[in-house]
Amino acid sequence: MEILKKTIVTVALYLLPAVIVNAQDAKVLQAAFSSSYTHEANAEYSKAIETLKGVYTADSYELNLRLGWLHYLSGLFTESSTYYNKAISLMPYAIEARFGVVYPEAALGNWDKVKNHYLEILKVDGSNTLANYRLGLIYYGKEDYNAAIKCFEKNVNLYPFDYDSVLMFAWTNFKLGKTREAKVLFNKVLLIKPGDTSAIDGLSLIK
Template sequence: MTLALMVAFNSSAQDNVIAAFKQSYDLEKTGDFKTAAEKLKAVYQEDGYEINLRLGWLHYLSGQLPESVDYYQKAVNLKPYAIEPKLGLAFPLSMQGNWNQIIGLYEEILKTDPQNSLINYRLGLIYYNRENYNKADPYLEKVVNLYPFDYDGLILLAWNKLNLQKTREAKVLFQKVLMNNPGDTSALEGLELIK
């Protein structure tokens, strides 16, 4: 095959992939996730990061969780330092209740991006919900240090401090929440418990 013929063939193949992506987006908008995935499977490339990522999302939307995990995992394997496939993988894993796997994913993300406020918040929330307040605390502290006036970070850290019986710190944080959202019932409830 001549070089010109190979370039033309590769260009045509890439055009087909782009067209399949467009069709899959159009079908997703109508809620036809299965057909959207089929359009991509028609041009599937095992080593295609983007196509595996997209198929992970479409299978998640259609409730095919094991398939979603498989495609997202392929994307993770293709780009091990990328954050987006790990965030995507957390969707089906959470629906399956695989929280320990999610913790592992999030810890991997923090190795690449230790200041990631979303991941720090989510890890703090997981440990808070497990009533492991000591483990939640450094993650939530980091979120509030990065975003000192963020409602979600402030209120969760305030409740975490209260559960750690650090009432002075909790009180200050609940008061900051009230500056952010005057009359906030959660903050008022926390302050009432401190009295």
């Protein structure tokens, strides 16, 4: 029993420095994050980045995610994309990093990557309305109305009174020649947002 006590004390003594170091690290990290928020609020993005780079470790999801965002804000899109992608590789099933990386990728014009990130998000969370809506918009912009309507339809089923989704669903129906459905949907948009010019434009094209 005495031996057991001794062993526990010995192990505790050995572990103590590591615990103290981790506690110190956590405090340093928290201070760096806190400072970065202050810099960000003051639009001092370079300073915010420098602060986080001082405590950077490549295997930290949080640091990579935050650096991705700050680089995006400072207009360094390729660097932003690199940090976001590191975050994605660290936590492949997290969708927030993918929602982050689409900003710099879109700014770089890499729309295929943007589309793929939304598709990956939908693999994890098939009913994600933001991903569905934005993916629908990409398809709509590329005149792929058959793909677009599936995205908008899913959103409208989940949120029948959502202005953006109902409006885009209406326009996509119109583009596919489904004028009867489009008319009903444009009128529904006018219930959500009376006097909406886009819906009125749509209805004028049907009449």
